[in-house]
Amino acid sequence: xxxxxxxxxxxxxxxxxxxxxxxxxxxxxxxxxxxxxxxxxxxxxxxxxxxxxxxxxxxxxxxxxxxxxxxxxxxxxxxxxxxxxxxxxxxxxxxxxxxxxxxxxxxxxxxxxxxxxxxxxxxxxxxxxxxxxxxxxxxxxxxxxxxxxxxxxxxxxx
Numbered sequence: 492x493x494x495x496x497x498x499x500x501x502x503x504x505x506x507x508x509x510x511x512x513x514x515x516x517x518x519x520x521x522x523x524x525x526x527x528x529x530x531x532x533x534x535x536x537x538x539x540x541x542x543x544x545x546x547x548x549x550x551x552x553x554x555x556x557x558x559x560x561x562x563x564x565x566x567x568x569x570x571x572x573x574x575x576x577x578x579x580x581x582x583x584x585x586x587x588x589x590x591x592x593x594x595x596x597x598x599x600x601x602x603x604x605x606x607x608x609x610x611x612x613x614x615x616x617x618x619x620x621x622x623x624x625x626x627x628x629x630x631x632x633x634x635x636x637x638x639x640x641x642x643x644x645x646x647x648x649x
Contacts, residue, residue, distance in 0.1 A: 524548050525641075539641035542634045545619075593649075600648065608649035615640050 527540035577588035618637040
């Protein structure tokens with residue numbers, strides 16, 4: 492017995508809507524990586540933890556050396572296209588590609604959340620500096636404050 496699947500435009504639309512709905516539930520991709528110590532083990536995560544170190548990561552943008560030809564995926568092509576647009580708009584906006592991406596992401600937030608994200612943009616680096624200068628007796632409190640700021644930043648989608 493053969494089962495024949497009839498693919499109709501309605502079926503395609505339904506599948507696309509379902510996939511879009513599923514994709515909306517996924518957390519946004521993060522390039523912020525936290526290095527944490529948990530039970531004596533080093534753990535890397537996109538979620539902050541107490542006493543986390545932020546690791547500067549930049550994903551690869553294609554494989555060119557092994558084959559001798561440029562091999563990049565659609566996601567990297569899309570990112571390069573956004574960077575070209577950002578560079579063309581830079582005289583008008585004064586923003587580089589990363590700053591423009593942050594503004595675009597935050598544009599979807601309500602005004603109060605946008606304001607809180609701007610406040611957190613200053614508070615997190617200040618708390619990180621406080622952590623570096625903290626005495627051993629104050630370190631846990633300073634790390635807790637930094638952890639809470641990072642969690643809020645992530646929860647808002649800043």
